[in-house]
Amino acid sequence: MSDDVLNKEMLDYQLMKAEEYENTLDILHPEDVIKQEKAFLFRSSKLALVVGHSARSPGAKGCPPISRHEYHWNQFLAKIIKDIATAKGINCEIFYRDGIGILGAYQEVNDWKADACVELHFNAYNGQVVGSEVLYGSSNIFSKKLAEDFQEMLVRVYSREGVANRGIKHCKAGVDRGGENVNQLVNIPSCLIEPYFGDAQSDAKKAKKYINVLADSIIAVYLNFIKKA
Numbered sequence: 001m002s003d004d005v006l007n008k009e010m011l012d013y014q015l016m017k018a019e020e021y022e023n024t025l026d027i028l029h030p031e032d033v034i035k036q037e038k039a040f041l042f043r044s045s046k047l048a049l050v051v052g053h054s055a056r057s058p059g060a061k062g063c064p065p066i067s068r069h070e071y072h073w074n075q076f077l078a079k080i081i082k083d084i085a086t087a088k089g090i091n092c093e094i095f096y097r098d099g100i101g102i103l104g105a106y107q108e109v110n111d112w113k114a115d116a117c118v119e120l121h122f123n124a125y126n127g128q129v130v131g132s133e134v135l136y137g138s139s140n141i142f143s144k145k146l147a148e149d150f151q152e153m154l155v156r157v158y159s160r161e162g163v164a165n166r167g168i169k170h171c172k173a174g175v176d177r178g179g180e181n182v183n184q185l186v187n188i189p190s191c192l193i194e195p196y197f198g199d200a201q202s203d204a205k206k207a208k209k210y211i212n213v214l215a216d217s218i219i220a221v222y223l224n225f226i227k228k229a
């Protein structure tokens with residue numbers, strides 16, 4: 001091995017070690033990030049709702065009594081949530097992916113400087129599987145906690161037991177379903193909820209029966225979350 005090659009390898013090794021060291025320092029000292037996030041979270045109270053899918057591509061179709069695609073059902077749900085939030089003095093806005101896509105919608109959420117963001121969906125599989133789950137990413141360190149809080153609420157609202165409590169799922173952008181959605185916001189905690197399987201009759205019935213409970217509970221989780229954050 002020539003001296004030049006050896007020197008380059010040593011330099012690369014040192015740089016890698018330096019980066020590892022810096023990364024370790026970051027991990028060991030998260031207090032700066034937390035302070036920044038805390039200040040941001042307390043500045044105002046704004047809840048952003050992203051309606052999953054679009055009118056052009058409305059997502060999964062729910063069976064009766066949902067009888068609608070995700071996009072239309074969750075547009076309806078989002079309006080209920082917004083009405084409740086407004087009555088409680090919480091700033092709540094609905095964001096759509098229509099015409100601007102996932103990145104465009106999240107850019108708007110970012111520009112609006114929301115305190116937390118939740119994207120609304122429902123699952124569909126084979127008409128038999130039921131359950132609740134929440135997807136989250138790594139772009140904001142509080143997103144996991146937000147996802148946990150939402151999942152805990154969904155388990156309670158829909159009385160999930162065993163495998164029907166599908167838990168929270170960490171998603172990577174470009175790898176996992178929903179990964180693109182839940183990794184867009186750096187300064188804003190966000191997650192994506194799948195409260196039920198809209199194509200399963202028992203879950204569709206629960207979706208309709210508890211729609212106001214879900215809307216109320218989303219607000220309650222949000223308020224509790226920003227209080228603690």
Ligand SMILES: [Zn+2]
Binds near residue numbers: 059060070121122
């Ligand atoms: Zn969906």
